[in-house]
Amino acid sequence: MNDQIRRDRVTRFIETLNQARELGLSVTEATGHSLTLCLPYSDRIIGNPATGVIHGGAITTLMDTTSGSVMLCALDVFELCPTLDLRVDYMRPAEPHKPVYARAEVYKITRNIIFTRCEAYQEGGETVANCVGTFMRIGPQALPTAYREQITGGPA
Amino acid sequence: MTDPEILRYTRETGDFSRLIASIPYANFIGLQCNKFGDDLIFRLPAKEQNLGNPVLPAIHGGVIGGFMELSAAIYLMLAQETIRMPRIVNFSLDYLRAGLDRETYAECQLTRQGNRVANVIITAWQKSRSQPIATARAHFLLEG
Numbered sequence: 001m002n003d004q005i006r007r008d009r010v011t012r013f014i015e016t017l018n019q020a021r022e023l024g025l026s027v028t029e030a031t032g033h034s035l036t037l038c039l040p041y042s043d044r045i046i047g048n049p050a051t052g053v054i055h056g057g058a059i060t061t062l063m064d065t066t067s068g069s070v071m072l073c074a075l076d077v078f079e080l081c082p083t084l085d086l087r088v089d090y091m092r093p094a095e096p097h098k099p100v101y102a103r104a105e106v107y108k109i110t111r112n113i114i115f116t117r118c119e120a121y122q123e124g125g126e127t128v129a130n131c132v133g134t135f136m137r138i139g140p141q142a143l144p145t146a147y148r149e150q151i152t153g154g155p156a
Numbered sequence: 157m158t159d160p161e162i163l164r165y166t167r168e169t170g171d172f173s174r175l176i177a178s179i180p181y182a183n184f185i186g187l188q189c190n191k192f193g194d195d196l197i198f199r200l201p202a203k204e205q206n207l208g209n210p211v212l213p214a215i216h217g218g219v220i221g222g223f224m225e226l227s228a229a230i231y232l233m234l235a236q237e238t239i240r241m242p243r244i245v246n247f248s249l250d251y252l253r254a255g256l257d258r259e260t261y262a263e264c265q266l267t268r269q270g271n272r273v274a275n276v277i278i279t280a281w282q283k284s285r286s287q288p289i290a291t292a293r294a295h296f297l298l299e300g
Contacts, residue, residue: 019205020216044184083217144211
């Protein structure tokens with residue numbers, strides 16, 4: 001599997017997630033062990049109207065989506081892995097009117113669990129938030145074939 | 157975060173509509189809040205845009221997190237004597253069951269209130285309170 005295939009799979013996957021579509025998430029980079037997604041700025045997700053800073057919940061969704069999709073890059077066979085837990089540390093408020101990026105990597109894959117870490121940042125590299133997560137492997141069989149093929153782009 | 161006048165109004169009337177209308181993200185996910193005596197119950201009515209997993213279908217885990225996080229912040233704002241705006245420091249979230257495409261509820265509990273930091277526990281459920289779909293713990297920094 002090359003990076004273009006990874007990118008296409010993740011793009012198709014996040015397009016099936018209503019909330020990811022609603023937020024306008026898109027793939028910035030996909031490699032064999034990491035994934036970067038982009039959350040564009042929008043007035044609709046502001047948490048603090050006085051400053052225009054977006055709500056942490058949108059960043060949580062960005063980081064959950066990125067961490068929950070990075071296994072598509074790391075595993076050859078598409079598996080949907082439900083989140084077991086997430087821990088988010090907020091370093092600084094995201095600067096308004098600028099996109100937020102999240103870069104996730106898988107640092108351990110076991111038979112049942114996938115361990116991820118993720119960093120949310122903005123242009124210039126300032127960290128907005130850090131997140132560690134664990135995801136449950138329910139296996140590729142848990143998914144309808146049609147859905148799996150929709151993501152992988154055909155029988156695989 | 158929020159206009160002190162709106163906060164005062166919410167505290168006096170128990171009507172959360174103005175407070176919620178003032179926070180775009182609350183409207184984005186559709187958060188609601190009701191007061192029963194002194195207790196606050198936060199609600200997230202079923203909404204198609206909030207879904208993640210299309211197979212089940214289930215609410216996006218991030219939306220459940222955002223809902224719990226915002227519930228905790230609103231709860232804390234109203235629990236304060238003075239008007240101090242809580243700023244979230246961190247958030248730890250355990251997903252216990254899939255959040256299905258139906259109304260979700262959350263309640264908060266102030267575990268410890270220090271001078272500068274507050275610890276809040278949040279529980280979210282759907283069909284039955286005894287079967288939570290997620291629990292979370294958040295630290296907030298309180299600034300004058």
